[in-house]
Amino acid sequence: SQTIHQWPATLVQPVGSPLSLECTVEGTSNPNLYWYRQAAGRGLQLLFYSVGIGQISSEVPQNLSASRPQDRQFILSSKKLLLSDSGFYLCAWSVLEGGDLTQETQYFGPGTRLLVL
Amino acid sequence: AQRVTQPEKLLSVFKGAPVELKCNYSYSGSPELFWYVQYSRQRLQLLLRHISRESIKGFTADLNKGETSFHLKKPFAQEEDSAMYYCALPYGQNFVFGPGTRLSVLP
Secondary structure, X not given: OOEEEEEOOEEEEOOOOOEEEXXXXXXXXXXXXXXXXXXXXXXXXXXXXXXXXXXXXXXXXXOOEEEEEXXXXXXXXXXXXXXXXXXXXXXXXXXXXXXXXXXXEEEEOOOEEEEEO | OOEEEOOOOEEEEEOOOOEEEOOEEEOOOOOOOEEEEEOOOOOXXXXXXXXXXXXXXXXXXXXXXXXXXXXXXEOOOOHHHOEEEEXXXXXXXXXXXXXXXXXXXXX
């Protein structure tokens, strides 16, 4: 069965420090991968998605970047964290069922709570 | 432990028919529940939260503490309602999402 892992679960970092959040998926091949962020009091916002190794699409301009060094590994990074980067980060994966874009089921990881001080 | 269940992975209804997406939760305190929707190839969006008691796009949801449920309802489904729907429960600094239900509204 498929499993998605995220770590760490909670992270407290000072402003200006670097960031690396990791997400890995097991039990599937060539998944689509996503990074979402939920800021306090707001809905989830799609940050990045990837349809393959080295293929990253950014949805919003920001202080963050993403990389996909392996098929089932998705990393969210920052060189210098800002206070506004605080939030709850979710990784998700999906596969297209039958190649139909309307039949895409997403599965979410447990999330990482990031607090920038 | 906090938990959210959505028993239906896929729900298909005809256009104009009523729809109910089920969500049950386990939580020891007083819950605050959300429904999120994701249309094909779009970002996950907040649909509604129980605390605001509002109707969005014709959808409503009532928190039933006795049954520990927060079912999402709409009296007349539209084709554009086809999407993935997630029930979510925040607790502390984290969220718990249900596995999601894919709603398919047939013409």
